[in-house]
Amino acid sequence: MARAATPAPAKPVQKRAGEVLLDIRDLSQTYPKAAADDLLVLDEVNLTLSAGEIVGLLGRSGVGKSSLLRIIAGLTRPAGGELRWRGRPLTGPSEDIAMVFQSFALFPWLSVLENVEIGLEPLGLSVKERRSRSLQAIDLIGLDGFENAYPKELSGGMRQRVGFARALVMQPELLLMDEPFSALDVLTAETIRTDLIDLWMDGKLPLRSILMVSHNIEEAVLMCDRIVLVAGNPGRVADEIRIDLPHPRSRTNPVFRELVDDIYGRMTNPSSTGARAEREAAEADQAGGMGLTLSGVSTNELAGLMETVAADPFAGKADLPELAESLQMEADELFPLAETLQLLRFAGLARGDIRLTAAGRKFVQSDVDARKKLFAEQLLAHVPIAALIRRVLDERPAHRAPYRRFSEELEDFMSEEFAEETLAAVISWGRYAELFAYDDQAEAFSLENPA
């Protein structure tokens, strides 16, 4: 399924490029606290990682990318499948694999130098050797002069550099990065990304491979040799895209833009992944749509997005990468909004475009009360859990029903966490549409609206 965008340029040879380092076969993972035992986060994941490549895991939030990374880091055990590191089974944290965290995960009470050194302690090195290796790593990553600073004295970018130095000082073969730039501002993220790629291309990093989780499509295309799309519920490898553009890559390069567009398209069109997605859709239908997890997007955001798409320059139809750029949103912030609009039939998504439906255009032109009425109609027609809540409330003589009545129903199909998030979304939409009321103290739905 991999495809080449341009002829492969000569790439600096990393140590024994091409050797398979990590081999994952039929890996599956279950939710830690699910009501039903067989609720999967990940299913039938197959992935190999070779020396000399940077691989990006791209996908929607909640799809299990981070779970996959944690399994490879040895922090959790998979429920099933095989995980081999250079031919040998991986059963826990390995000294060949280091990790960089989104939140930096620095010990606030240790100085920069101590934070870097602590990882070397378990290796049983002499104090002198620990110090000299740490200073080298600090030097490499551009933290010279900050050795004695404490994390709270550093900016976000400098903190993440400490995170990198701490991982690199271990001289690992594989570096795992869990959205390492998403807690940084745009400029800082760009600088550190570029520095990292430069070091990698110059062969200065003691690494043989990098695996990163990202939610930013452009970032993945900028950095990776290969992008693995994870999609579905449970998450599976849906697609693989090889990127052979030479470094440094330019965002304005037409091939680059084409690649970004293409990935947007693949992420909005899960049906391109074929039979498996259809099977999932069928499963969801069997459950009367109750297996649908909803993301907690606010009605203000939905209305705002519809208004933006309806207005110039989009006039009812927008290209998602362009829309994301004009709204200054990341792909994974925009996707839940767009998909919610699609779910409510206010818009349609196809090949990376969003297009308002008749209902969507009507919504934009209506006043507050008409909008609420229209929203209520769409909600009842297309969101089964909302329809169920309303029906139960109508049927019961007291017009009241406890939260548990619906969360338990949802937990047959999804984890406790997702059920909670889904109900929170439905409560907020139902309140806006004035379909029902919810009392958080009593944890009960009712039909009484305070007049």
Next chain:
Amino acid sequence: MPVHHPALTALKFRRLAPSIWDVVIFAMVIGAFALIALAGRETLQPLAVAAAPISLDPAVLPHYALRTTLRMLLAMAASLIFTFAFGALAAKSRRAETVLIPLLDILQSIPVLGFLSFTVTGFMALFPGQVLGVELAAIFAIFTSQAWNMAYSFYHSTKTIPRDLRDLSESLRLGAWRRFWALEAPYAAPGLIWNAMISMSGAWFFVVASEAISVGKTTVSLPGVGSYVALAIAQHDLVAVGWAVFTMFVVILIYDQLLFRPLVAWAEKFRIEAPAGAPEPGSWVLDLLQRAEFSRRLFRPVGGFLTSLASIRLGRPMTLAPAIAKAWESRYADWLWYSLLAALGLYAAYRATEFIGVGVGWRETLWVLALGLFTLVRVVVLIALASLIWVPVGVWIGLRPQWAERLQPVTQFLAAFPSNLLFPMAVALIVRFHLTPDIWLSPLMILGAQWYILFNVIAGTRAFPGDLLEAAASLRLKGWTWWSKVVLPGIFPSYVTGAITASGGAWNAAIVAEVANWGDTRLSAHGVGAYIADATQGGDLRRVALGVAVMAVYVVLFNRAVWEPLFAAGARQLQTD
């Protein structure tokens, strides 16, 4: 590569001549060694020699104060060890947690003086004829007044460590021992030190009661401020009580300045986020220690030794055979564990009923339950009254930061002040005006505990968001609306925290407050506290056990049924997202 390390470079240029601070620190260290050695030697003396009569001469007070402080510090050290072991176990093992956390809840609801009655005979039997046994009993009693909240604080911190730091330590494969010192202990430090400070204050109340131990026919007075006070009360000597109060004040001031303030200031570096609005705590002693060359030189090897101790790799990840690991994690193992616990519980209940049942009938048990109800009514009424007074005062102070700043040490001292010192005067007044003990002894229960309400309300008000106050002012909210819609909901969780602590204190004080002595005059109110006190005096351990059990049941039930739901509701209302 040349080593550019700022600390090493700076060291070369620092002058090595001693500063004036070095002299001060040196004197302090040597002095402390001498005092500890002196007090320690006396402890090992035989009972007959040490049981020299307590003197009311103010000149002996410094010596007594030293002995008392040492006891408190030893108990504090024991509490720390207990805290680490208990907290680590409860946070690590799910099965241990299911037992340990309720256990802690019950232990903290058992009146401290109840522990004393039970353990003193045991400790004395352990070291027959030596002061050590009685010393240990007193230290144990102080320990039971300090340990529980510290253990809970540590457990709570360990459970709330950010997942990333946890993951990181695992991926670095630090091992359990190193992870404890690198992550868990530092993360818990600020909360733990704060709780240790509160515990130290609370312990004074029990020092007074635990140094002069009398269980049945055994009466031993250990040299200390507590015994001094007990004798002063027995001899109607108000001047001596005054001297004791003064001594205590000085001791509290000294350990606050020399021990806790430096610790609190030092522990600031372990905070992940500084609390908004509050000024960063400082300490002149800490500054002095960190600046003086001598103490740097003294502490560096000590620090180095401790670091290497903490770096020992113990507790490598255990790799059980998969089959065993699976069996260990399985539900069958859970069932086995719970059945074992249930069996143990039943057996213990059987033995306890058997023990108490001899000579104590159903009728008396019911009567003790009724006595518990009397005490409960007292506690509830007193908490309500104290709240009516201290909530407005606390809000008033909390809204004025300069006042809050100045009054904080005062309220801390008031909380540490053992209110039992005031009981004699109350007894004198009650006798003089022929008042009913059942009503007028009651306020004594809340004397020491009420301050928890005050300083929690002050803290809550200080943390109240400034923009909400400004919004209320711009809406010109006043009077009852301002109290009921703005301030009270905002400080409610803090108030409940204070009130829980205060009611715990009041229950504990019941044993001393429902029976009060002044010379030969003995006043007694109806309540489970008086029941326990009388049983203790009569050396009747069965009745002590019954009373203690009834009190613990009341405390636990009241916490579960009233305070916890209130706290949860208050905290939920305050959530903004």
